[in-house]
Amino acid sequence: MYSHSNIQISMRIKGFLSGIIIGLPLYLIFSCSSTPSTNQIPASPAKVSHADSSQTAPPLKTGAERLEKYMALLKNKKVALVVNQTAMVKQTHLVDTLLALGVNIKKILAPEHGFRGTADAGEHVSSYVDKKTGLPVVSLYGANKKPSSEQLADIDIVVYDIQDVGVRFFTYISTLYVVMESCAENKKELLVLDRPNPNGDYVDGPVLDMKLKSFIGMLPLPVVHGLTVGELTQMIQGEKWLKDSLVCKYTVIPVDNYTHTTEYILPIKPSPNMPNNQAIRLYPSLGLFEGTNVSVGRGTYFPFQVIGSPFTTDTAFSFIPVSIDGMSKDPMHMNKKCYGFDLRKTTYKKEFDLSYVINMYALTSDKAGYFGKNNFFDKLAGTTLLKQQIIEKKSAAEIKQTWQKDLAVYKAMRKKYLLYTDFE
Template identity: 55%
Template structure:
């Protein structure tokens, strides 16, 4: 049995590695960059078989003028929410312009010497993962300043799932900018097409958008990311659990930031949520000041747990444990509602509804969303 498992694992790894991501399909887009002044929106995940996309394009004679860096920075070594300063790339000397913090959108001055903007960042298919918010603002700036915008597409490790509540307009924020579910089941290229065509950009000008698809990709291909997309999503299990556990960020419960298992464990120091224990500690580049720092938290280890899509059973169980002790759980209710894209989820949990009842309430809206997104899909479902 073990040898059989190893065989299928090898097949899985090979099929993922064999995919040719958009950035590697030079024959599809290098001609578009010829004699153009180029800016890249990239981080550490913008890798090709030749190395980082920036280095690859420079080696091929592309006139890259600057780099725009999202949350976590160009090299992906900043904490979530940490201030990311503009700087210079130590290897190439090119200016790096931060798009996180106050300046989420490139200004006209910054884009004055640019003709084309290329976006190549690995996403995880979750609405509140802020790289898609960065993409939105850059798309908007590109349209306003009449610049071409190219998305070099990459697989979505959560593409199999369309789940969770649809964002309501009044809960619009940087952790949720579009009327899509928590798990939208789209690649960034497909999502860019939808954002553009649905009129979600806050501009009357049209965007010249080109998407370079992943070769021979479809939604049935399981894909383990070769590089962690951000400091606290170190492996496939964390990425799979991220949409379910991220809601704990609006509560006193730790999701393991500052441990070896971020987004694979959860717990609290005073309200015991399980027998597993962990102690968050400062971790450079991932959690400089983690929740429950230095305290022993008791909860669950989900490193081997099976989950499909959005699973809020752990979250609801934790809420009830806090409620039974008279302890506040939704300590950041406004942030919870922004993550959920609605206040209905929080209120449903407080009213005692089960996860099955809550999940049922999403289905009609999810069916409408699937029909709405259909024209923008690039890969077989």
């Protein structure tokens, strides 16, 4: 225990039936109960997973599962939980687990995608009362993203337990940051129950230019930051990144038997469009397309595993995004044929791979509209340079060289806050 005072596909193959939807839906449904969730990612038998670790490695225990390490911190206290569908203690949700143990939970604070993880990316989420538990669910992705003083007035301690994917523009770490800040401002304790980072075995990408700060990037981190949320909590405090150098009284419960070389297959989908490990591993590189006119497969059953647009016509693969309940209600290029590439069987690289965004720019017939009309691409990249470098036809190697100095400084800083054996 560490204490501190301080994100209708069809294949266009000759002879195949065009327009047929391929694949089976992976439903993103869960409820607070002791029954097993149906919202599970199948683990590859060749990898180490939370549910089925290899014979040579001791089983992982997430922070939430190490109840003996933190129950005393919750005794006789009024508790708020920052959780979503990933906050599981084996087969039981953390809310149910703590209620069964007599913990006085006053409310749930829900991040992007909501408490049950079914809202679209960027969708406004309203507050409500959970029918199962009777607990109020306060949205942190609606009227406000940061807990207000009023919302924490009846709380002694806030518990944060959300599975992250280790990418700067995945907004759960922005929620962590604003929760830390609110706890510091209102003199509330924070308990962070740590979980493995499925992209925690490398660090890459440009460090955020803070002039581009937004909720998809609030901290000076590279795109792939290589930290668990527990380690990031320590960095936020240690680097005095909270407003006015505020000090948050926090405790981190680390993952047992985890290192940054552990291949971790998430047992629960972290968001509606992260259906499997392939999507999670490709997400750091494909996430940039959210700032372009290229679809990443939202509106298919293979999001972040296919890319394409109506403006790319010289490819053998195509798909048609459609509205899918629980995944994407109004996807980009809905009901339009998008030409591009199928990456479902591509071997991912442990790097921020620029080849995808560079190649799709080269193939598009709409170069003027490729990056959109706003600066969302810049906010995702964390720099205004990348867009211009792609337009100027710089190679991936040339582009990557321009951020190495800042990345080296970050890597050295990161070492100070690690809780687990590193990958290098």
